[in-house]
Amino acid sequence: MKTLDDLDVKDKKVLVRVDFNVPLKDGAVTDDTRIRGALPTLIELLDGGAALVLVSHLGRPKDREPELSLRPVADRLAELIGTPVKLAPGVVGDQVTALANALEPGGILLLENVRYEPGETKNDGDLADALASLADLYVNDAFGAAHRAHASTEGVARRLPHAAGRLLEREVKTLGGILEHPKKPLVAIVGGAKVTDKIAVIDRFMHVADTILIGGAMCFPFFKAQGHTVGDSLCEAEGVGPAKDALAQSRMDRSHLELPIDLVIADRFAAEAEHRVLDGVDVPDGWMGIDIGPRTAQMYADEIAKAGTVFWNGPMGAFELEPFAAGTRAVAEAVAACEGTTVVGGGDSAAALQQFGLGDRVTHLSTGGGASLELIEGKKLPGVEALR
Structure with a gap:
């Protein structure tokens, strides 16, 4: 280029x-x-x-x-x-x-x-x-x-x-470097609403990452694939199959795929909703999971602290609502404190970092949400290819 x-x-x-x-x-x-x-x-x-x-x-x-x-x-x-x-x-x-x-x-x-x-x-x-x-x-x-x-x-x-x-130039070199020669261990944090939006990213990291941490509403298709109840949680039906495949692939690949072990649940999606910590992941009827729980947040933070390289894309919960911001905040603070190379892939993750005042505490904050994901997936970007 x-x-x-x-x-x-x-x-x-x-x-x-x-x-x-x-x-x-x-x-x-x-x-x-x-x-x-x-x-x-x-x-x-x-x-x-x-x-x-x-x-x-x-x-x-x-x-x-x-x-x-x-x-x-x-x-x-x-x-x-x-x-x-x-x-x-x-x-x-x-x-x-x-x-x-x-x-x-x-x-x-x-x-x-x-x-x-x-x-x-x-x-x-x-x-x-x-x-x-x-x-x-x-x-x-x-x-x-x-x-x-x-x-x-x-x-x-x-x-x-x-x-x-x-x-x-910096975006392409930094994101490409994560895949080609990351300092180990490489920890990928993938959150957001839909598995289908991120499954190609998860698949790519299966081959290069040491640990993949899953958060956000996209964890519920994984739970459903494992036979857990999801209550009224946002659970993308089309994501259950890909999630099941990813779980099976994780058992064969080098990467360790981690799912939440507890959740913050609420009776509705609103800042003033009744909410509580669920010790486990089987969501009762009439409740919905809206954030990872405190034990998960600590577990994820511990993994991030040991990382030589971190890539983060997607929030852990509805961080825009204060009662459900703790999981994303804990991950953001762990990424900011990590002594390794830390790359945040734009979009809601970047917004979360800015919201928590941590935007200047990472190695690289990508300006392109969709572009960064496609580059990680291995797709060729037309605007980049034209500069060859």
Whole structure:
């Protein structure tokens, strides 16, 4: 994969695909983590004498909804980077071309939400041509969108000299390193709601991890496969078969698959619900499991403490509700305290780390939930492959 080290950007216009898909409220950015993540690449390009044309999506617009404009993003980027950022009136077109042509070294132009153009998600060749015409070089630093073959992530890379930005480069090297040469023991923590969403990740870790810790609602298909009662717990019916297969595979493979040994159960899914610790995993009728229990949390924390490498994706319970946050908090604190290499695979796990004030206490916090999972699964990411 080509990197910034392979490009001479002096006096060149560089089209940079960034991931500025950030949360907004009342016309302002409420979490600028992804914008900050792009700064090292943008600053390196500017210091190298480039002018920048930035392209990003925001949300999933059906038309050109003004509330999904990148205006707040342009304003916040300007504050962070300390130089003016001009927002283009669109993605392509004569006005956009004129603004790009007028850019001098050190200048920054942010195109409007690229998903305002229906050709973006279709990887439309005309849109890719139009984007490529705005610059001399292309840099992809949007790892969170690298698993999509879109015009701004894959199509334009086929049309310009290209490279990976520092963020994307680090993501690929770090996540790939977990699989290829992890410091042992390797502990994988896999949580979330659905086994079917994560079964390929579990299968991959079966061959390389020493221990796999399962949490979240996805543990209930495993329990059901073992013959336990799950009460009213969220239990994905389609996940029972894959869970049963994973349990059988675990008995044959080198990895040790661990399931919760106790649970926090409630009479309904609500912060004010009646809840208690269940010593065991057979959930009674009328109750639902919403978090791992304290004995499980301690057991998992002990495993994490011994790890040379940790990969975590998916919460242990409904951490957004305070009565059911303890399991995820315990895992987050254990990962943060681990002396080994710790990698958190984006999504809800990253949100949990931030919620508990631990976002800066891990080795690598991935910016791409879906992309990180697909890379771990062994899939080829179109946005990465186009940079080969």
